[in-house]
Amino acid sequence: MLEIKNLHAQIAEDGTEIIRGLNLKVEQGEVAAIMGPNGSGKSTLSYILAGREDYEVTSGDILFNGESILEMDPAERAASGVFLAFQYPVEIPGVPTMTFLKTAMNAQRKARGEDELATPDFIKLVKEAAGKLSINMEMLKRPLNVGFSGGEKKRAEILQMALLSPELCVLDETDSGLDIDALKIVSDGVNALREQNRSFLVITHYQRLLEHIVPDSVHVLYKGQIIQSGDKSLALELEANGYAEIIGKAA
Numbered sequence: 001m002l003e004i005k006n007l008h009a010q011i012a013e014d015g016t017e018i019i020r021g022l023n024l025k026v027e028q029g030e031v032a033a034i035m036g037p038n039g040s041g042k043s044t045l046s047y048i049l050a051g052r053e054d055y056e057v058t059s060g061d062i063l064f065n066g067e068s069i070l071e072m073d074p075a076e077r078a079a080s081g082v083f084l085a086f087q088y089p090v091e092i093p094g095v096p097t098m099t100f101l102k103t104a105m106n107a108q109r110k111a112r113g114e115d116e117l118a119t120p121d122f123i124k125l126v127k128e129a130a131g132k133l134s135i136n137m138e139m140l141k142r143p144l145n146v147g148f149s150g151g152e153k154k155r156a157e158i159l160q161m162a163l164l165s166p167e168l169c170v171l172d173e174t175d176s177g178l179d180i181d182a183l184k185i186v187s188d189g190v191n192a193l194r195e196q197n198r199s200f201l202v203i204t205h206y207q208r209l210l211e212h213i214v215p216d217s218v219h220v221l222y223k224g225q226i227i228q229s230g231d232k233s234l235a236l237e238l239e240a241n242g243y244a245e246i247i248g249k250a251a
């Protein structure tokens with residue numbers, strides 16, 4: 001489903017290489033966790049998957065369902081089923097969240113050759129999905145993310161994900177800033193979306209999230225490369241011992 005092959009990528013503006021020969025394979029239905037020290041390139045990888053123009057792929061490839069997505073712009077990637085929940089969700093002043101959601105859903109439907117959603121159907125879908133995430137409908141009348149608390153922003157990200165039903169979900173530190181109850185709600189929301197033909201890349205610093213969203217594989221990203229892969233026990237090992245040993249072995 002997702003295959004990243006010997007990927008090298010740099011910051012477009014100044015040519016600093018951030019991703020340095022990264023290899024990763026995520027199967028259909030797999031939940032892969034990405035861990036790694038601050039600054040190792042995790043968010044950069046998520047931006048590159050989403051197609052952000054601030055980064056330039058210099059070599060290697062990203063295959064999604066067997067086809068390279070490197071030439072696709074962010075909208076095409078979204079339409080083909082790639083979704084990114086940001087570490088720092090962007091605020092969109094002036095655009096009510098409901099309007100944003102409707103526009104996003106209809107853009108995706110259009111790209112797939114489907115009809116626009118009728119307003120009552122749209123509202124029904126949003127109410128259902130928001131209810132599961134304990135999101136108050138009043139909040140959705142406000143401009144997207146503007147003045148939302150940290151946890152509300154993360155929930156709004158998962159709401160978008162639920163409504164767009166992507167094939168590949170990249171979650172960048174969705175657990176950061178969540179209170180204990182919200183962590184459970186968001187994790188349950190993610191788990192409810194787990195299915196055979198949907199894959200997840202879950203970027204996190206903490207084993208705690210992985211107790212709720214149990215991963216099939218765990219990968220350690222360091223200096224732009226995957227330096228170790230394992231199953232969920234790798235996350236436990238990291239929690240107990242930190243990164244020093246694994247980094248030492250890879251060096």
Ligand SMILES: Nc1ncnc2c1ncn2[C@@H]1O[C@H](COP(=O)(O)OP(=O)(O)OP(=O)(O)O)[C@@H](O)[C@H]1O
Nearest residue numbers: 011018036037038039040041042043044045054087
């Ligand atoms: N646009 C940019 N301009 C300058 N430096 C950048 C840019 N984007 C990324 N970097 C640098 O690339 C490195 C990787 O950053 P990235 O945000 O991907 O790390 P991360 O693994 O997500 O870290 P964290 O765990 O703190 O979220 C950092 O050293 C960062 O400063």
Ligand SMILES: [Mg+2]
Nearest residue numbers: 042043044087
């Ligand atoms: Mg990051």
